[in-house]
Amino acid sequence: MALIAIKEVVSPEELRRRVEEARARAHQSDKDITTSNTPDSSNPSDACPHGCIDGWIVDGWTGKECVCQQQRRLNARLQHAMIPEEFEQATFDLYRTDTSVQANMLKCMRRYLDRFEDLLKQQQNGFGFLAAFGEARLREMRGEARARAKAQHNNFGLGKTHLQIAAAKELLRRGYTVFCISDVAFMDELSRARAYNDDGAVVSRLLESAIRADVLVWDDIGKAKPSEYRLDMYYQVINERYKAKRPIVFSSNEDSETLTERIGDAAASRLLGMARGNTFAVEGKDFRLTGGIQQ
Ligand SMILES: Nc1ncnc2c1ncn2[C@@H]1O[C@H](COP(=O)(O)OP(=O)(O)OP(=O)(O)O)[C@@H](O)[C@H]1O
Ligand SMILES: [Mg+2]
Ligand SMILES: [Zn+2]
Numbered sequence: 001m002a003l004i005a006i007k008e009v010v011s012p013e014e015l016r017r018r019v020e021e022a023r024a025r026a027h028q029s030d031k032d033i034t035t036s037n038t039p040d041s042s043n044p045s046d047a048c049p050h051g052c053i054d055g056w057i058v059d060g061w062t063g064k065e066c067v068c069q070q071q072r073r074l075n076a077r078l079q080h081a082m083i084p085e086e087f088e089q090a091t092f093d094l095y096r097t098d099t100s101v102q103a104n105m106l107k108c109m110r111r112y113l114d115r116f117e118d119l120l121k122q123q124q125n126g127f128g129f130l131a132a133f134g135e136a137r138l139r140e141m142r143g144e145a146r147a148r149a150k151a152q153h154n155n156f157g158l159g160k161t162h163l164q165i166a167a168a169k170e171l172l173r174r175g176y177t178v179f180c181i182s183d184v185a186f187m188d189e190l191s192r193a194r195a196y197n198d199d200g201a202v203v204s205r206l207l208e209s210a211i212r213a214d215v216l217v218w219d220d221i222g223k224a225k226p227s228e229y230r231l232d233m234y235y236q237v238i239n240e241r242y243k244a245k246r247p248i249v250f251s252s253n254e255d256s257e258t259l260t261e262r263i264g265d266a267a268a269s270r271l272l273g274m275a276r277g278n279t280f281a282v283e284g285k286d287f288r289l290t291g292g293i294q295q
Contacts, residue, residue, distance in 0.1 A: 074172060081178045087165040095162060101284035102159060105129070108280050109163045112249075113170055119278075120247070126275035129163075129251040131155035132283040134258030135223075157286035160251035161219050167249060168217045179213035186210070187224035190233055207233070211240040218250040221271070222262035234267040242270040255281060 050057065052066030092110070097103040112119075112127045119125040133153035141149055168178045186206070193202035210216055216237070224230060241248055248271060252259050256279070260268035272279060 077172045077175075077177055078169075081168060081172060082180045083165055083168065084161075084180070084182065087161060090162040090165040091169065092163075092166045095159060095166065099284060101282060105159060105163055105280070105282060108278070109167055112278055113167055116171070116174075116247075120245070123242075123245055124274060124276045124278070125245060125247040126271070126278060127167075127247070127249045128272070128275040128279040129158075129160040130259065130279060130281045131253050131255050132281040134255035135253040136258040136261060137255070153283050154286055155253050155283050157288040158282055158284055159287055160282070164217050164219060164249055164251055168215070171215050176214040177212075178215045178217060179209050180217040181210060181219065183218065183220040183223045186218075187230050187233065191229065194229065207236060210237045211244075211246075214246065216241060216246070216248045218248055221250045221252045222254045222259045223252070226262055226264075231264040231267070234263040238263075238267045238270050242274060248274060250275070 048055075048066060048068045050066050050068055052068060055066050055069045055072070057064050057066050092106070095102070095106055097106055109127070116125075131153070133149060133155070135155070138146060138149055138153075165180065168180055172178050190203060190206055193206060194200075196202050221234075238248065250271065254262055256268070256272055259272075263271070
């Protein structure tokens with residue numbers, strides 16, 4: 001928390017002027033940030049419950065940042081995290097553990113978060129939910145065998161995305177920047193941006209966001225239709241994060257073998273290597289169809 005320490009003797013007027021200045025600087029650096037749920041002193045009816053003036057509390061000889069500013073910054077990080085609307089409500093509290101699969105998935109994710117700060121220093125700091133039986137494998141099967149495999153090895157609607165987003169929110173709360181991408185949407189956006197006549201500016205910006213965030217949440221990795229360009233994009237993002245030891249929290253409907261076919265050997269080796277010890281093959285009942293109840 002920023003504290004303005006006043007060492008010399010200054011008049012209250014001068015102090016107020018300095019607080020005003022600091023506030024203006026803070027506003028300037030944050031002006032691209034939307035503050036949807038936070039008090040905005042330009043609208044007097046929207047007053048902060050702590051009684052601050054634009055995020056600052058003048059207390060005797062010191063000007064102190066108001067606690068509402070932490071909430072404002074969290075909101076800003078949330079805003080930049082690209083959490084899909086469908087999962088805005090997804091939290092650990094709302095995750096039901098009626099089945100052993102659900103209970104285990106929740107346990108794995110929570111254990112990862114408990115160890116997160118220690119893992120950050122290590123090369124193996126990622127996390128992944130994989131399928132026990134990859135979607136690509138299923139697609140190659142026909143008839144009876146396919147129907148059997150599909151019934152036996154469901155990977156859809158298990159709550160992978162729900163838990164990933166709940167984890168993203170927890171990490172945002174801890175102060176990390178998190179960037180959430182959905183594989184198909186991200187790859188589509190990159191492909192579209194590639195066609196812009198802008199010297200690759202938008203492509204670079206997209207890659208930059210995925211590479212620089214403290215944590216990258218990559219939903220459904222390997223779902224987009226592969227192409228040479230996409231293999232290159234997978235490699236670029238994953239390799240850069242690998243080199244910088246920045247974690248990727250991912251989920252996929254593929255198993256480790258079919259995922260490798262979808263995103264390429266070099267990318268998969270790094271992604272899976274980073275999540276070694278924290279990669280879980282999951283299958284079970286589709287929550288969308290069953291409401292998660294064991295049948
Ligand atoms: N255990 C659970 N408790 C509460 N809600 C759940 C649970 N599991 C899944 N859901 C909800 O069911 C829906 C499907 O879950 P989710 O999208 O997380 O599954 P998924 O494993 O990511 O599936 P897919 O592979 O199809 O993307 C979501 O709306 C999610 O919030
Ligand atoms: Mg999902
Ligand atoms: Zn305040």
